[in-house]
Amino acid sequence: MEELQNLTGEDIRERLNRHGLKATPQRVLVYEAMCRLGHASADSVYRHLGGPGSPLTIATVYNVLESMTEAGLLALRPSFRGKMFFDVNADSHFHIYRKDTGTVSDLRDEKLLEAVGEGIRAILPDGLVLDRVEIQLVCHDPNHER
Numbered sequence: 001m002e003e004l005q006n007l008t009g010e011d012i013r014e015r016l017n018r019h020g021l022k023a024t025p026q027r028v029l030v031y032e033a034m035c036r037l038g039h040a041s042a043d044s045v046y047r048h049l050g051g052p053g054s055p056l057t058i059a060t061v062y063n064v065l066e067s068m069t070e071a072g073l074l075a076l077r078p079s080f081r082g083k084m085f086f087d088v089n090a091d092s093h094f095h096i097y098r099k100d101t102g103t104v105s106d107l108r109d110e111k112l113l114e115a116v117g118e119g120i121r122a123i124l125p126d127g128l129v130l131d132r133v134e135i136q137l138v139c140h141d142p143n144h145e146r
């Protein structure tokens with residue numbers, strides 16, 4: 001997997017264009033922030049950009065994230081605590097939510113993901129088609145100081 005944190009401005013503009021989005025300065029800023037954060041709510045992206053000192057309003061940040069999600073550049077995921085977060089990796093993968101740190105990270109295993117999908121398809125009620133599998137594992141490190 002390529003290192004998203006090392007993308008150049010040109011890479012980002014190219015990526016936006018490939019997803020049918022014009023590389024506006026707002027989109028470049030928000031996508032850069034998402035590459036650094038990986039998984040983030042609109043609030044976290046806004047804070048990352050400087051909060052009240054940010055060149056973008058929270059509403060703009062949210063709209064830009066939404067348009068990138070609609071274009072398939074980002075994915076919107078449900079979180080353990082019921083809040084939604086944006087994911088810079090729009091493909092299917094498992095997520096580890098750490099109760100002790102509140103962080104989310106990716107866990108990849110194509111074979112397991114495929115096996116889960118197959119298992120679910122076998123028991124899915126008639127008339128339903130499986131679009132994707134979203135699995136979040138809730139974990140903690142028993143040695144982590146709270």
Ligand SMILES: [Zn+2]
Pocket residue numbers: 039087088089093095105106
């Ligand atoms: Zn992810």
